[in-house]
Amino acid sequence: MLPALLPTVAVLAVGLVAAAAQSLGLLPLVGEPRLTLDAYRAVLDGPSLREGLVLSVALAAASTAVAVCVGFAVAVLVRRTRLGGRLVSVLAAATVPVPHLVGAAAIGLLLADSGLVARLVGAEPGSFPALVAGPWWVAVVAEYAWKESAFVAVVVLGALAAHETSLDEAAATLGARPAQRLRRVTLPLAAPALVATGGITFAYVVGSYEVAWLLGRTVPEPLPVLAYRLFTDIDLATRPEAMAVAVVTVTTASVAVAVTALALRRLGALR
Amino acid sequence: MTSRLQKRPRRAARAAAALAAAGLMLGACGAPAGDAAADPEAQSEPMDWDAVTAEARGQQVSLWMYGGDDRGNAYVDEVLAPAAQELGVDLRRVPVVDTADALNRVLTEQQAGRDDGSVDLVWVNGENFRSGRQADAWECGWAGSLPNSRFVDPEDPLLAEDFGTPVEGCEAPWHKAQFVLAYDSARVQDPPGDLDSLLAWAQEHPGRFTYPAPPDFTGSAFLRQALYDVAGGPSQVPADFDADVAAPLWQRLADVAPSLWREGGTYPRDLAQLEELYAGGQVDFTMTYGPSTLEDLVADGTFPATTRVLPLGGSLGNASFLAVPANATHAAGAKVVADLALSPEQQLAKADPQVWGQYTVLDPSALPPEAAEQLSRFTGSDVVPPFSELSRGALPELPAGWVAPLEDAWRDQVLRR
Numbered sequence: 001m002l003p004a005l006l007p008t009v010a011v012l013a014v015g016l017v018a019a020a021a022q023s024l025g026l027l028p029l030v031g032e033p034r035l036t037l038d039a040y041r042a043v044l045d046g047p048s049l050r051e052g053l054v055l056s057v058a059l060a061a062a063s064t065a066v067a068v069c070v071g072f073a074v075a076v077l078v079r080r081t082r083l084g085g086r087l088v089s090v091l092a093a094a095t096v097p098v099p100h101l102v103g104a105a106a107i108g109l110l111l112a113d114s115g116l117v118a119r120l121v122g123a124e125p126g127s128f129p130a131l132v133a134g135p136w137w138v139a140v141v142a143e144y145a146w147k148e149s150a151f152v153a154v155v156v157l158g159a160l161a162a163h164e165t166s167l168d169e170a171a172a173t174l175g176a177r178p179a180q181r182l183r184r185v186t187l188p189l190a191a192p193a194l195v196a197t198g199g200i201t202f203a204y205v206v207g208s209y210e211v212a213w214l215l216g217r218t219v220p221e222p223l224p225v226l227a228y229r230l231f232t233d234i235d236l237a238t239r240p241e242a243m244a245v246a247v248v249t250v251t252t253a254s255v256a257v258a259v260t261a262l263a264l265r266r267l268g269a270l271r
Numbered sequence: 272m273t274s275r276l277q278k279r280p281r282r283a284a285r286a287a288a289a290l291a292a293a294g295l296m297l298g299a300c301g302a303p304a305g306d307a308a309a310d311p312e313a314q315s316e317p318m319d320w321d322a323v324t325a326e327a328r329g330q331q332v333s334l335w336m337y338g339g340d341d342r343g344n345a346y347v348d349e350v351l352a353p354a355a356q357e358l359g360v361d362l363r364r365v366p367v368v369d370t371a372d373a374l375n376r377v378l379t380e381q382q383a384g385r386d387d388g389s390v391d392l393v394w395v396n397g398e399n400f401r402s403g404r405q406a407d408a409w410e411c412g413w414a415g416s417l418p419n420s421r422f423v424d425p426e427d428p429l430l431a432e433d434f435g436t437p438v439e440g441c442e443a444p445w446h447k448a449q450f451v452l453a454y455d456s457a458r459v460q461d462p463p464g465d466l467d468s469l470l471a472w473a474q475e476h477p478g479r480f481t482y483p484a485p486p487d488f489t490g491s492a493f494l495r496q497a498l499y500d501v502a503g504g505p506s507q508v509p510a511d512f513d514a515d516v517a518a519p520l521w522q523r524l525a526d527v528a529p530s531l532w533r534e535g536g537t538y539p540r541d542l543a544q545l546e547e548l549y550a551g552g553q554v555d556f557t558m559t560y561g562p563s564t565l566e567d568l569v570a571d572g573t574f575p576a577t578t579r580v581l582p583l584g585g586s587l588g589n590a591s592f593l594a595v596p597a598n599a600t601h602a603a604g605a606k607v608v609a610d611l612a613l614s615p616e617q618q619l620a621k622a623d624p625q626v627w628g629q630y631t632v633l634d635p636s637a638l639p640p641e642a643a644e645q646l647s648r649f650t651g652s653d654v655v656p657p658f659s660e661l662s663r664g665a666l667p668e669l670p671a672g673w674v675a676p677l678e679d680a681w682r683d684q685v686l687r688r
Contacts, residue, residue: 112551113548113553114548114552125552125553130533133533133537214540217536217537218537218686219537219682219686232371232486233486233675234398
């Protein structure tokens, strides 16, 4: 474990410390280092950070909700059906390693105004709903939900593999109806896996750049898109602001992880 | 492999520098070594070209350039590099996502006090050239004395200033570019003749026009083109950013915005997305600072065959250059490559639409007759007219100091209207 952990922690720690130091004016590209909150004040001054935070959290919440529901449904389907179930589980396992960037490009080709779906349904120019770069960020949520639901399903299937069959059969023998068994047996067994994957999905979406950049709107910008734009600005003075946005992003994702850990402890999965 | 090849000359250079420093200390007994070493270098004009070519022989020159243009990469690897090899220079292309990355590398190495820089030559213009000049990152006073600069018109305003920054021999010209708008003549029967009528056309045809969101390079060029139009020409635009001059532009663009694609609530993130929209028939106009790409896109069927360049009656033009960092390890080799790239043979090969289609910086009237004749054979096509026609009434680029403030103000005034 240690050989894997050490480089991960080292890279992460160095990156985070450097980002925090730059955001606090301690590593300027031009001028003298000086401890200051100017970068934070600058990003708090405009609407971009607030809008970005709201948008990032909303995107993460929507994607997580859909991914957890769909992922759980897929896992149950796989457990309850034979041939179809096996096919679905292979599909889910194959989806997990697809890079998000590739997924985003594929969703773009599928859902754009002149994309595959629009052509299949024969939509008149201008009549197809604005899914890509539209006001509701449908394509972005769809991409995250699709990819992450496969991840949820694979993990939930692993959690159910141990005891579900015997407990489910026992409940059936005792006369429990399918809906009761789902609520009293399957859901409690899957709950820790659902909470953990939900937390991971949320934190991932908050920090993810490429999907929102490819399929999203110009304004408002999710936090990572905002941070990268500030980072690549010709004006070198905006680098600390980019780092301030990055620190806010990391903090948001960390809060999600902490809440997940608390929930898992309450469920008794973490001790 | 490359790292092994690169290490040797670097280590040799470091050893040479150390020896030189030691020699200076012994000889001058604590004289300001830095100045003494730098001075003869800066005053090398007019340069002894034979000495430069002799020194260049055997050097490995790394040319840092934007790597996202396949035909540009192919030209450098398959045409320019073999020609450099004949002069004894081993030209290596280092692709970068953004020219600013190359400049950052130079500045970082300079900050670290390294005079054996890993960047020998950079394809650069505009803001990056200006930033580099501010930091004294370029070697200056050499470009005008290259042998092949005799084919360049010394009065050419596009080559004397780079986005308003005087060139002063700190970079050698490489290509010219012209900003153009293009439209689908099958769908636009009455093409607008200038930018103002284009915006009026957009208002009459809701959802059929848009432009890439600045800071995208092409979207930013569109802003500058529109600024000239609204302000009434280059003479009305002062050297430094002036919010009052730009204000009418924001008013005009904000007025048009509700008639743009997606009601102006969002814009294509970059030129690639605008080209996708145009190819998919979502909008009727596209734009580019590299007109020859239009011919490719039409030829491979991405764009409709009825695509035409919109005659604007004077559009933005610029030139791009090759600059040698002040701390380049192989400055002599880099200058030999810059001179080679400026030769009529290379400029003609590069101007061939089949090769790269980058317009020449040379003055046709100064060229040898056969080269001039060859140049006149690039007559353009149905899609893109020849450069002589495109560049008629060309407008100089805005001073570099305008670029960033314009992009920021667009975000506040138009995007968040």
